Amino acid sequence: MADTDVVRRFNRTYTQRIGALDESFLGLGLPLGLARLVFEVGTSPDGLTALGLRSRLGLDSGHLARQLRSLEERGLVDVRPDPADRRRRVVALTRSGWALRDRLDARSERLAARLVEPLTERQRARLTEALATADLLVRAATVDIRTVDPTEPAAVEAMDSYFAELDRRFPDGFDPGPAEVGDMVAATGGAFVLATSDGGPVASGGIRSLGPEVGEIKRMWVHDEWRGAGLGSRLLRHLEATARDLGHRTVRLDTNRTLTEAIAMYDRAGYRPIERYNDNPYAQAFFEKALDCEVPEGGDKVRRP
Amino acid sequence: MADTDVVRRFNRTYTQRIGALDESFLGLGLPLGLARLVFEVGTSPDGLTALGLRSRLGLDSGHLARQLRSLEERGLVDVRPDPADRRRRVVALTRSGWALRDRLDARSERLAARLVEPLTERQRARLTEALATADLLVRAATVDIRTVDPTEPAAVEAMDSYFAELDRRFPDGFDPGPAEVGDMVAATGGAFVLATSDGGPVASGGIRSLGPEVGEIKRMWVHDEWRGAGLGSRLLRHLEATARDLGHRTVRLDTNRTLTEAIAMYDRAGYRPIERYNDNPYAQAFFEKALDCEVPEGGDKVRRP
DNA sequence: GCCATTCTCTGACTCTAGTCAGAGAACGGC
DNA sequence: GCCGTTCTCTGACTAGAGTCAGAGAATGGC
Numbered sequence: 001m002a003d004t005d006v007v008r009r010f011n012r013t014y015t016q017r018i019g020a021l022d023e024s025f026l027g028l029g030l031p032l033g034l035a036r037l038v039f040e041v042g043t044s045p046d047g048l049t050a051l052g053l054r055s056r057l058g059l060d061s062g063h064l065a066r067q068l069r070s071l072e073e074r075g076l077v078d079v080r081p082d083p084a085d086r087r088r089r090v091v092a093l094t095r096s097g098w099a100l101r102d103r104l105d106a107r108s109e110r111l112a113a114r115l116v117e118p119l120t121e122r123q124r125a126r127l128t129e130a131l132a133t134a135d136l137l138v139r140a141a142t143v144d145i146r147t148v149d150p151t152e153p154a155a156v157e158a159m160d161s162y163f164a165e166l167d168r169r170f171p172d173g174f175d176p177g178p179a180e181v182g183d184m185v186a187a188t189g190g191a192f193v194l195a196t197s198d199g200g201p202v203a204s205g206g207i208r209s210l211g212p213e214v215g216e217i218k219r220m221w222v223h224d225e226w227r228g229a230g231l232g233s234r235l236l237r238h239l240e241a242t243a244r245d246l247g248h249r250t251v252r253l254d255t256n257r258t259l260t261e262a263i264a265m266y267d268r269a270g271y272r273p274i275e276r277y278n279d280n281p282y283a284q285a286f287f288e289k290a291l292d293c294e295v296p297e298g299g300d301k302v303r304r305p
Numbered sequence: 306m307a308d309t310d311v312v313r314r315f316n317r318t319y320t321q322r323i324g325a326l327d328e329s330f331l332g333l334g335l336p337l338g339l340a341r342l343v344f345e346v347g348t349s350p351d352g353l354t355a356l357g358l359r360s361r362l363g364l365d366s367g368h369l370a371r372q373l374r375s376l377e378e379r380g381l382v383d384v385r386p387d388p389a390d391r392r393r394r395v396v397a398l399t400r401s402g403w404a405l406r407d408r409l410d411a412r413s414e415r416l417a418a419r420l421v422e423p424l425t426e427r428q429r430a431r432l433t434e435a436l437a438t439a440d441l442l443v444r445a446a447t448v449d450i451r452t453v454d455p456t457e458p459a460a461v462e463a464m465d466s467y468f469a470e471l472d473r474r475f476p477d478g479f480d481p482g483p484a485e486v487g488d489m490v491a492a493t494g495g496a497f498v499l500a501t502s503d504g505g506p507v508a509s510g511g512i513r514s515l516g517p518e519v520g521e522i523k524r525m526w527v528h529d530e531w532r533g534a535g536l537g538s539r540l541l542r543h544l545e546a547t548a549r550d551l552g553h554r555t556v557r558l559d560t561n562r563t564l565t566e567a568i569a570m571y572d573r574a575g576y577r578p579i580e581r582y583n584d585n586p587y588a589q590a591f592f593e594k595a596l597d598c599e600v601p602e603g604g605d606k607v608r609r610p
Numbered sequence: 611g612c613c614a615t616t617c618t619c620t621g622a623c624t625c626t627a628g629t630c631a632g633a634g635a636a637c638g639g640c
Numbered sequence: 641g642c643c644g645t646t647c648t649c650t651g652a653c654t655a656g657a658g659t660c661a662g663a664g665a666a667t668g669g670c
Contacts, residue, residue, distance in 0.1 A: 004417035006433040010440045011417070014319065017447045031656060050618070063658055065619050087617045087666045112309035112316070118446045123535040127442040128308045131315040133435035141423050141432070142322045230428040336626060355648070368628060370649050392636045392647045616667075624659075630652090637646075 017115070028103060030074075035104060037067055038076060038093065042101040047092025049082060076100060140229035143195045143202055145238050150192035150206070158194055158201035162221035166282070169258055190215070191242050195235055202226045203235050207243050207251075210277075215248035220262070232265050244291050251291060254283035322420070333408060335379075340409060342372055343381055343398065347406040352397025354387060360504070381405060445534035448500045448507060450543050455497035455511070463499060463506035467526035471587070474563055495520070496547050500540055507531045508540050512548050512556075515582075520553035525567070537570050549596050556596060559588035 028035065040056060041048055048056075054064050068091060071077045076097035082088035093101060116124050148155050190208035194201055205220040217239050222232050243251050252274070255262055263285060271287035333340065345361060346353055353361075359369055373396060376382040381402035387393035398406060421429050453460050495513035499506055510525035522544050527537050548556050557579070560567055568590060576592035 003421050003429055003433045004414055006436050007417040010436040013440050013443055017443055109309055112312040115446055116308050120535045123442055124308055128311040130435040130438035131311050135315045135318050137428055137432040138318055138322055230425045
C-alpha cells in the first residue's frame, strides 16, 4: 500500500471515529463555533487579541465580532480595548468562562478515555506510541521553512534558544559574544532561515559568505522537542539551496565535538571533514560540501560526491 | 503523558493539519454534503439503496431525499426504484458522477501526497507505519460487540468466513456438517456474539450449554485483517460475561492443534488444559476456565485462578 | 495636525445542514 | 384483501457558519 493510501485510509477511519472528539464541544448548550472560541481563548491565561483569534481560527472579522458579543452576553468572556493599542480588543475568559472551559476539557478527556478504554493495556500502549509518532511527524511535515529577517521576534527567540542550549551543553558554557546574527547576516550578505510551527520557532540556521563562492552554515538549531523528526536534514537542505541561490558553490561549517547527532547528520548529508578554517574557540570539527551537484528530482537523498 | 493526553494532542494536530483532507471535497463547486454523498455512492459500483446511504452517513431521510434530488438535477446520479422492493430506491453514479468522483479522489490523493512530501524517506516510512498501526487499533477499539440472532445476515457471513478459514487451515479440510450455528444456539439455549465494524462482521463466537452450570465456547473467529488488534481477547471476555449471564460457572472449549495463536490467547486468558470432553474429530486440545471470579474493575487483565 | 492604514463593528445577506410532521406507495403476514 | 409496517418524499421550518461592503475609532509616519 502506498504512503498516500495509508494516510487516506487513516483519515477515513479517523474522521469517522476520533473525529467525534470534536463533538465534545457540542452538547453544553453552546454552538460549535462559540465553544471553539472559548477553548481557544482559554489557551492563554491573560486572554488574546481579537486579531490573534482571527488568525488562529481563520475567522472573518465581522463573524468574530458577532461571536464575541454572543459570548459576552452569556457572561463567558470579557472584551475590552487593549491599553497598548486601543484599536485592538483583548478577549479574556470570565470566571464562568473558565468553568465552561473546564467542562469542555473534561468532556474531551472522557471521550478520549472512552476511545482507548476497550483496548487491552498492550494495545493501548501501542496505540499511544503510534499516535505520538504520527503527531511528531505530521507536525514536522507541516513545519513552515522560509528565509526571514533575522531581527523578527520569532527569529530572535530561536537564536536565544540556540545560545541557551549551547551554554547548557558545552562543558565550559557558551558566550555568544558581541556579534549578533542580524549583524552577521547584514554585514556579509547572508541569509537567515527559520522553521516555525503554529507561529513558534522550531528550528533555524544562518548562512554567511566566507568568500565569493564559499558560504558558511552557522548556528543550526533544532528545538529539543522536535528532534528525531528529520527537521535537521530538511533545514540543512533548505540552507544549501539558499546558499546556491546566493551564488555559493561550496558550503562549510564548524561544530563542537560534543554535538554528535549533528555531526552524524552532516555526514549523512554528504559533508566531509576538512582542516580548521577559522579560529572559533568552540569548534573542533570542520566540514565542507560541494553544491555543484543538483539535488535530484523529488529529492530526499543527497548524492554523495 | 497519559494515554488520553496523547490522543487529545494528536487530535488537535490532526484536525489542524490533515483535517484539511476533508476539504478536498470542497472546491469542485459541490457543497461538502453532496460531495460526500457522491464519494459514498461511488464506493459501490452498482450503487446503494437510499437506506444504506442513510445508515452509513447518518442522515435524515428528508434531508437525503433532497440531496439526492439535487445530485440528480446536476446529472451526477441516477435514482431508481429497487426492482426487488419498490419502496426502496437505488442510487448509482452516472458517467459524469464517476468523473466527478475521480476528480475528488485525485484531489484527496494530492493532498495526502503533499502531506508526506516534505518528509525524508525514512520519516515517511515511520509515519505510514504509525498511521497503519493507529488505524488498526482505532478501528479495533470502536468495534461493536453484541449478542445477535445467529440467523441475521452478518452473523451468517461471519460463520461462512469461519468455516472457509478452517477448511483452508486444516490439513484435511473441514466440513461443518449438518449442525448449523442457529440450530445449536436455539436447541441448547446458548448465544451468538458478533463483532462488527462499519456493519461488516470482523469477529464472532458462540456459547452453548453443556450442562446446567457449564457452557462451551464454540466457533470463535477473527477476521484475518483484524488479527493483532486484541480483538480475540475482547471477544473472549465478552463471551465469558455472556456465559455468566446465562448462569454458567465454568466454560470449556476445544480447538485444533494447528490454531496456535488461539491456544496462546486462551492460555493468557486463564484457560487450563483438560481431558477430552467430546468426540469432535477436529479438536485435539481442550480447555476450561472457572468464571466465579468477577472481572476486576476497568478490567483488562484476567486474574489467574 | 494631516492622512493613509489598521482594527473592529454593523447590517444585510447567502448557503448548508439538519429537524419534524405527515402523506403516500409498496410490502408481508395473515 | 386487509392492515400494520417500512421506506421515501414534501413542506415548512431553524440554526449556524460565513461573506461582503462600508462606517467609525485609533494609530503612526510625516
